Amino acid sequence: MDKQEIIKKLKEGKHTKVKVGVVDIDGVLRGKFMHRNKLISALENGFGFCSVIFGWDMGDQAYDNSKEVGWHTGYGDFDARLDLDTFRTIPWEEGIPFLLADFNSDSAVDLPLCPRSLLTKVIKEAESLGYAPMFSQEFEWFNFRETLQSLEDKNFQGLEALTPGMFGYSVLRMSENSEFFHDLFDQLEAFGVPLEGLHTETGPGVTEAAIMYSDILESADRAALFKTAVKEIGYKHGIIASFMAKQTNQLPGNGGHIHQSLWDLEKKKNLFFDDSSEGNMSDMMQSYTAGQLHCLPEILPMFAPTINSYKRLVEGAWAPTTLTWGHDNRTCALRVLSASEKSTRIEHRVVGSDVNPYLAMAACLASGLYGIKNKLKLDVAPTKGNGYENLSNGVLPANLWEASQKMKTSDLAKELFGEVFVDHFTRTREWEWRQFSAAVTDWEIKRYFEII
Incomplete structure (x- = not known):
C-alpha cells in the first residue's frame, strides 16, 4: 500500500485518530494517538518523538549514565x-x-540508539551482498487469570x-479456554501477525506461538507487535500475559527462539541448503553458523537483555548454556535443521521471550554475515x-553484568553495530544491573x- 492509498483510506475511514508506535531499547512498544490530519502531514515530513524513550528504562526511570540522552541533552525530540x-x-x-515509526532516514544519519534503525542498517549490508534474510520468531509465555489491579x-x-x-500440547486445556485461544489466532491474523502454530507448553498456563516466517524486517515487526497484541487481547478475557524469561526456578523458562535463513529470491533458492554437502549444509550456512558461535559471547546481552534472562540459561531447562551447535538438537545454542531446501534454517535457542526482537535479529544476522x-x-x-556436557568450545557468560562488560569492551561488537550503539546499550544494561543490586529481595529477607 503506497502513501496515497493510505491517505485515501485514512480520509474515508470512520476514525479521526491513528495509533503510532515506536519500540524502545528494551523492546517495549511506546506510542500515542495522532489526529489523522496530523498523521497525514507526518507521512510527508516526519514528526518529533520525545527522546526520553531512549533515555529511560522499562519502569520510566531516567538513566543516569547515558551519553546520548539525559538531563544534559534536555530531552528534546528526535525526528521520527x-x-x-x-x-x-x-x-x-x-x-x-x-503505524510503526523509527528513526531511519534516507537523507540523514540514522539514529544509532533506535533498535529498528539498527536492524535496517544490518539488513542493508546483507542486501548489498546479494542476500535476502528470511526470519521468524516463536514465543513461550505464561498466562494468569488476573488483572493489573490484582497483580498489585x-x-x-x-x-x-x-x-x-x-500439560504441553494439550487439546483439553485449549478447549477449556477456547474463546481466548481462538481470539489470539484469529485477531493476530487480522492484525497482520499470522501464526503458524499455537499450543500449550509444559507448565501451568504456559503457551507457545510460532509466528509465520517472512523477510527479516517484517518478522521483527510482527514479533514486537505480537507481545503487545497478546497482552491487549488477554485483557479482554481477564488474562495477564507475561513474557519474563524465567517465572520460577521450578519450571523451564520462556524461549523466544529465532529461525533464520538466507535466500536468493530471484532464483527462489535457499542459500543455506546444499544436498551435495554433509548434512545438506552449504558452505555459506557453515560460515554463517561459525560466525554466530564466534560472536555470541561478545553480544549476548542482545539475546539475553535482563537480569532474569540468565536464570533461564541454566542446565537441563530447555535453554542452552554452551557454545554448541547440532543437527536437530534442542540442547545446543544453535539447532540446525536441514532436511529439505524449503525448511533448511538455523534456530537460535539462546534467545528468551523477554528479548527486543529488533536487537536479537540484528545480532543474529550481523554475526552470521561476519x-x-x-x-x-x-x-x-x-x-x-547432551549439549550441556559439551564444554569444548566454552560456555555463555553467567549473568547480565559479566555479559555487558564483555560486550562493552568488545572491538567485535563495535565493528558489527558501531561504537555509539554499543556504548549506549551496554550502559543501559549496567543500569539494569545496578537497579537489581540495590534491591532487597524476598530471598534475602527469608x-x-x-x-543471621
Whole structure:
C-alpha cells in the first residue's frame, strides 16, 4: 500500500485518530494517538518523538549514565519516520489504523540508539551482498487469570495460572479456554501477525506461538507487535500475559527462539541448503553458523537483555548454556535443521521471550554475515546428545553484568553495530544491573532476617 492509498483510506475511514508506535531499547512498544490530519502531514515530513524513550528504562526511570540522552541533552525530540509498510488496523480496537515509526532516514544519519534503525542498517549490508534474510520468531509465555489491579494487590505473589498442572500440547486445556485461544489466532491474523502454530507448553498456563516466517524486517515487526497484541487481547478475557524469561526456578523458562535463513529470491533458492554437502549444509550456512558461535559471547546481552534472562540459561531447562551447535538438537545454542531446501534454517535457542526482537535479529544476522565475510570455517563439531556436557568450545557468560562488560569492551561488537550503539546499550544494561543490586529481595529477607 503506497502513501496515497493510505491517505485515501485514512480520509474515508470512520476514525479521526491513528495509533503510532515506536519500540524502545528494551523492546517495549511506546506510542500515542495522532489526529489523522496530523498523521497525514507526518507521512510527508516526519514528526518529533520525545527522546526520553531512549533515555529511560522499562519502569520510566531516567538513566543516569547515558551519553546520548539525559538531563544534559534536555530531552528534546528526535525526528521520527513513519514506515508505510507497517500500516495495519487493530481488530480488537474497532479497526483503528496503526503505524510503526523509527528513526531511519534516507537523507540523514540514522539514529544509532533506535533498535529498528539498527536492524535496517544490518539488513542493508546483507542486501548489498546479494542476500535476502528470511526470519521468524516463536514465543513461550505464561498466562494468569488476573488483572493489573490484582497483580498489585497480591504483590505479584500467589497468582492464578490460566490452567493447572503440566500439560504441553494439550487439546483439553485449549478447549477449556477456547474463546481466548481462538481470539489470539484469529485477531493476530487480522492484525497482520499470522501464526503458524499455537499450543500449550509444559507448565501451568504456559503457551507457545510460532509466528509465520517472512523477510527479516517484517518478522521483527510482527514479533514486537505480537507481545503487545497478546497482552491487549488477554485483557479482554481477564488474562495477564507475561513474557519474563524465567517465572520460577521450578519450571523451564520462556524461549523466544529465532529461525533464520538466507535466500536468493530471484532464483527462489535457499542459500543455506546444499544436498551435495554433509548434512545438506552449504558452505555459506557453515560460515554463517561459525560466525554466530564466534560472536555470541561478545553480544549476548542482545539475546539475553535482563537480569532474569540468565536464570533461564541454566542446565537441563530447555535453554542452552554452551557454545554448541547440532543437527536437530534442542540442547545446543544453535539447532540446525536441514532436511529439505524449503525448511533448511538455523534456530537460535539462546534467545528468551523477554528479548527486543529488533536487537536479537540484528545480532543474529550481523554475526552470521561476519562469518560469511571472514570465511570462517565451522571447525566445531556438531554436538550429538547432551549439549550441556559439551564444554569444548566454552560456555555463555553467567549473568547480565559479566555479559555487558564483555560486550562493552568488545572491538567485535563495535565493528558489527558501531561504537555509539554499543556504548549506549551496554550502559543501559549496567543500569539494569545496578537497579537489581540495590534491591532487597524476598530471598534475602527469608534467608537472613531471623537466622543471621
